[in-house]
Amino acid sequence: MTLRLRLDPTACTxxxxxxxxxxxxxxxxEWGFPIILGDVxxxxxxHARRAVRACPTLALELQPLRDxxxxxxxxxxxxxxxxxx
Amino acid sequence: xxxxxxxxxxxxxxxxxxxxxxxxxxxxHAGRPADLREHYERYGPLPDGGRAGRRGRAGLxxxxxxxxxxxxxxxxxxxxxxxxxxxxxxxxxxxxxxxxESEPASEKDQALLARAPxxxxxxxxxxxQAVGADTVHLCLDRTRHWQIDEVLRAIEERDQVGLDPIxxxxxxxxxxxVASEETALVRWLNGGEAKPTATPPRPFxxxxxxxxxxxxxxxxxxxxxxxARFGPHWFRAAGRPDxxxxxxxxxxxxxxxxxxxxxxxxxxxxxxxxxxGESDSxxxxxxxxxxxxxxxxDIAGLPLTTAGLRPAGAAPGAGVLFALPAGSCGITEAARxxxxxxxxxxxxxxxxxxxxxxxxxxxxQLAAGRPEGDVLQRLARRLPVITGRGACRHPDGAVxxxxxxxxxxxxxxxxxxxxxxxxxxxxxRTDSAGPPIPRPGAEDEWR
Numbered sequence: 001m002t003l004r005l006r007l008d009p010t011a012c013t014x015x016x017x018x019x020x021x022x023x024x025x026x027x028x029x030e031w032g033f034p035i036i037l038g039d040v041x042x043x044x045x046x047h048a049r050r051a052v053r054a055c056p057t058l059a060l061e062l063q064p065l066r067d068x069x070x071x072x073x074x075x076x077x078x079x080x081x082x083x084x085x
Numbered sequence: 086x087x088x089x090x091x092x093x094x095x096x097x098x099x100x101x102x103x104x105x106x107x108x109x110x111x112x113x114h115a116g117r118p119a120d121l122r123e124h125y126e127r128y129g130p131l132p133d134g135g136r137a138g139r140r141g142r143a144g145l146x147x148x149x150x151x152x153x154x155x156x157x158x159x160x161x162x163x164x165x166x167x168x169x170x171x172x173x174x175x176x177x178x179x180x181x182x183x184x185x186e187s188e189p190a191s192e193k194d195q196a197l198l199a200r201a202p203x204x205x206x207x208x209x210x211x212x213x214q215a216v217g218a219d220t221v222h223l224c225l226d227r228t229r230h231w232q233i234d235e236v237l238r239a240i241e242e243r244d245q246v247g248l249d250p251i252x253x254x255x256x257x258x259x260x261x262x263v264a265s266e267e268t269a270l271v272r273w274l275n276g277g278e279a280k281p282t283a284t285p286p287r288p289f290x291x292x293x294x295x296x297x298x299x300x301x302x303x304x305x306x307x308x309x310x311x312x313a314r315f316g317p318h319w320f321r322a323a324g325r326p327d328x329x330x331x332x333x334x335x336x337x338x339x340x341x342x343x344x345x346x347x348x349x350x351x352x353x354x355x356x357x358x359x360x361x362g363e364s365d366s367x368x369x370x371x372x373x374x375x376x377x378x379x380x381x382x383d384i385a386g387l388p389l390t391t392a393g394l395r396p397a398g399a400a401p402g403a404g405v406l407f408a409l410p411a412g413s414c415g416i417t418e419a420a421r422x423x424x425x426x427x428x429x430x431x432x433x434x435x436x437x438x439x440x441x442x443x444x445x446x447x448x449x450q451l452a453a454g455r456p457e458g459d460v461l462q463r464l465a466r467r468l469p470v471i472t473g474r475g476a477c478r479h480p481d482g483a484v485x486x487x488x489x490x491x492x493x494x495x496x497x498x499x500x501x502x503x504x505x506x507x508x509x510x511x512x513x514r515t516d517s518a519g520p521p522i523p524r525p526g527a528e529d530e531w532r
Contacts, residue, residue, distance in 0.1 A: 030467075
């Protein structure tokens with residue numbers, strides 16, 4: 001199953017361990033904060049879990065990709081993203 | 086309905102020649118808030134005396150949805166959908182009326198609360214009844230003492246006649262650009278700092294006291310009060326099918342009559358500017374400080390709506406149009422706005438905390454015409470990296486404004502980058518006729 005990396009940016013303090021442990025999906029910006037490059041395929045799941053566990057501030061989470069067809073956070077979130085892009 | 090139209094016809098002040106005046110009926114008559122008696126004269130009493138039964142309450146949610154009302158606070162989300170989302174959750178709900186209006190160039194919510202506080206309170210109470218809430222929290226900027234006094238006076242007036250079966254509480258929040266974000270209001274009301282939180286959960290899922298919470302802008306609630314009285318069909322008689330109703334806009338900058346106007350949704354940008362006496366401004370900032378800069382001719386023909394502005398990469402936001410005076414330097418003004426936004430960060434997320442000061446410094450160098458290295462290349466690299474990575478959309482908005490300045494003032498940007506700033510850049514800061522930058526206040530006061 002494909003997994004989604006979710007970062008709580010208010011918790012992240014830029015230790016950067018996640019980018020070392022999951023370089024395939026996380027890189028750091030010039031200030032040392034993670035940029036998530038995409039979802040995690042099954043083959044990378046073990047690495048992703050290691051990265052999540054290593055985070056000293058518990059800012060990183062892995063979630064199964066859900067089907068969100070009903071109205072909820074994601075609909076409004078998508079609108080905001082659209083407006084902001 | 087006809088009553089409202091009569092009033093609209095009667096009221097034809099210089100600033101109020103637009104058709105479909107609703108929220109602003111009678112505004113030119115008084116420099117003070119309408120009291121309850123005047124309010125009733127304008128709009129009639131609350132439907133069902135404000136005590137609609139269960140069916141009446143569900144009816145309002147349906148009416149708001151059928152009216153096609155969208156949020157007037159900036160995001161433009163369908164209000165009926167949001168109400169339904171709150172109704173669908175278990176347990177008692179809460180309503181938060183957002184009157185913070187932290188956008189420095191926007192004055193419409195202040196004008197609305199100053200002239201028609203009871204319309205806002207009606208809407209808040211009706212919305213609360215419709216979604217099953219027993220309390221309305223009205224959030225205001227604590228530095229606006231006059232506004233707070235007047236709103237409290239209006240609530241007292243209602244209490245004296247026992248008007249509302251709903252508790253109306255006024256809260257005075259610290260003044261910050263990001264403090265008006267809906268999650269910041271919820272966090273503050275729950276006893277925390279007025280800083281945005283990561284979502285989900287969004288307020289409708291878990292908000293004030295962990296209850297499902299409807300957060301609506303005060304203008305949105307005023308429209309709800311009118312839809313409850315006159316119905317969705319009436320609401321749709323103004324505006325266009327895809328963007329019904331009227332909206333308040335704030336027009337500022339190089340215009341003869343700056344101020345707040347009520348326009349029909351779908352009015353063209355150029356017509357709104359012309360209505361306020363714009364002449365030869367050259368460029369305009371649309372949507373506020375999270376908005377975008379455009380050469381006026383490029384955008385004048387577009388409707389001031391979410392869909393209408395999308396082709397130009399713009400959005401109406403909270404309805405702010407700032408016309409940049411001819412002779413002002415767009416790069417310099419954008420740099421000032423960006424510096425302000427960087428200082429207004431809640432300092433919670435790395436990309437905002439470090440990224441915004443970095444691009445603000447790039448813009449300051451560019452504005453001064455003394456760049457270190459290839460500043461345009463550096464900005465081209467940095468801007469896209471910051472977007473979408475904060476808990477709230479503060480960094481995204483700042484980046485959008487900055488990026489649009491580099492496009493709208495591309496020739497100026499190249500000249501500045503080459504060490505040839507334009508004349509307007511040499512004006513002293515205090516002489517700026519650009520977008521207003523609030524004086525620093527209690528920057529560390531978040532509670």
